[in-house]
Amino acid sequence: MLNNYKSQVSGFLVEAGKRINTTSDFWIGARSYGLPGSWNWTDGTSFDFTDWKIPATVGSFCGAFDIANGFWNPMDCSSKKSYVCKTDETATTATTIKPSKPCPNEWFYFEETNSCYFWADSSDWPTAENTCKSFGAHLMSVHSFAEANFTKTIYNGKFWIGLYSNSNPVDWNSTWQYTDGSPVDYTKWGNHQSHDNSRCVQLRYDMYFENLNCTTINYGICKKPSTKVLPTVTATITSTTQASPYCINDWFYNSNTSSCYTLTPSVNWTQAEEYCLFNHAHLTSFHDRYELNFLYYTFRQATSYSDAWNGLFSTDQGMTWQFTDGSDFNYRPWSQGYPIRNSTYCGVYDLGSNYLQNSRCDYSNYGICKRSAVL
Structure with a gap:
């Protein structure tokens, strides 16, 4: 049964490759974020079938389908390849009603935060923040793994976020804050430099935080509230309600x-x-x-x-x-x-x-x- 399913999947992907005129390999939606066994599909569906030619290892972050042998290969995401997209059959159904856009043109909407995001040109951290301000935004704050993961749809690399410190020197006990004034309620540090001038923070491609000299040249991602009005939800909590234990994302x-x-x-x-x-x-x-x-x-x-x-x-x-x-x-x-x-x-x-x-x-x-x- 499994071999039959594998042959159907491989046959479909080979045919898809022919349609995009590639004879080698092309990107599929398999994605990993640096840890073994952490592969998932970019569309959020269950990662319940794999067909790797070689084991997927740390450092190989994106999946490609090899037309020559019908297997998948873990590849460096920066490689340039053809790709095949997938959409629901109903996605192409025409409609005469167009909902209003929650974000300006060229901005990306993320429903979980009800916010808009924009990729700013490379610059030092202060310039990036000023660029965002000119759009009525700030360098983005990050409040969950899901939000950090969402940025991969905008730019798959390291970039400035709005986190900074005025501490002198910067160390593990430094106080950090966001330029948009939101709380620092999610942090996932990779490297933490204890230097006087490493007061500005980038989000790396592996979604870890790293503080750097603010004069470093990086892209930036701006963030501002969307125009979408969310429904108001009122919750009533009685005195008998027990508080639930809480761990932040990734804990x-x-x-x-x-x-x-x-x-x-x-x-x-x-x-x-x-x-x-x-x-x-x-x-x-x-x-x-x-x-x-x-x-x-x-x-x-x-x-x-x-x-x-x-x-x-x-x-x-x-x-x-x-x-x-x-x-x-x-x-x-x-x-x-x-x-x-x-x-x-x-x-x-x-x-x-x-x-x-x-x-x-x-x-x-x-x-x-x-x-x-x-x-």
Whole structure:
């Protein structure tokens, strides 16, 4: 049955390639954002069928169909290729009623924020912000992963956003703010430079934040409210309503610990802990098999079952261990033969075996951050 389905899909794509006069490969809507197993379709449908010739790896972000062999290949998104679009049959049905546009010409509308977005020419950060102001807008604020992901429909690269700091020097404790005055309620830092002049922030192609010198030349994306009037929704909350636990986008909630967890980029142990600290968290502690199993089932696919930093560290050559969050190390599921007492004084969680190990702190691994949920 699966082979029959594969042949139907491949046959259709080969025919589609002929119609666009290409004899090599062309883009399909498969897209990844840097982590193994994170592929999805750009139209939002379920990614429940794959036909890769080679495994999709980190750094290969877009899918292409190879007419020669009928398989998919993970490719660099900056490559230039032909492409095939897909639309519903009803999408071409003519209508005599045209709804008013919520955004000016050449601006992009995002329904989740009810806002309009525009791609500004490359410039330094102050010039980009002034350009946006001339359109009655600001450099964009980012309030969710979905909003960051939406920008890929405008520009698939790094660009200025409206986040900046007046701190001197800039460090992990600096205060950040948006030029449009909206709250800083979503941050996903990749690199965070501790330099006096790195006060302006770009959104990278992998949707991580990075602060840079404000004189760096970048494209910018402007954002302003749309003209669409949304219906008013009134909600009544009684005194018996229980508050729900809340984790921001890309954080995962564990009801047993009332905590939120997320992955850091692949960095060394110290950088992973700094990343967590900047997000008001620490590298994860764990206190029973239930919590460890939660980490295993939540992050094993995203890390390809590899090691992930946790908050354990030792200052006495592996004799004693402690968590960066100060909690007790009262559950010790060491792998057989661990801990190793030499120069490996940082804790890693082996997502292949679901047990604890220790490793050199200067290796690069994903890290798992943990913080209390907002109740």
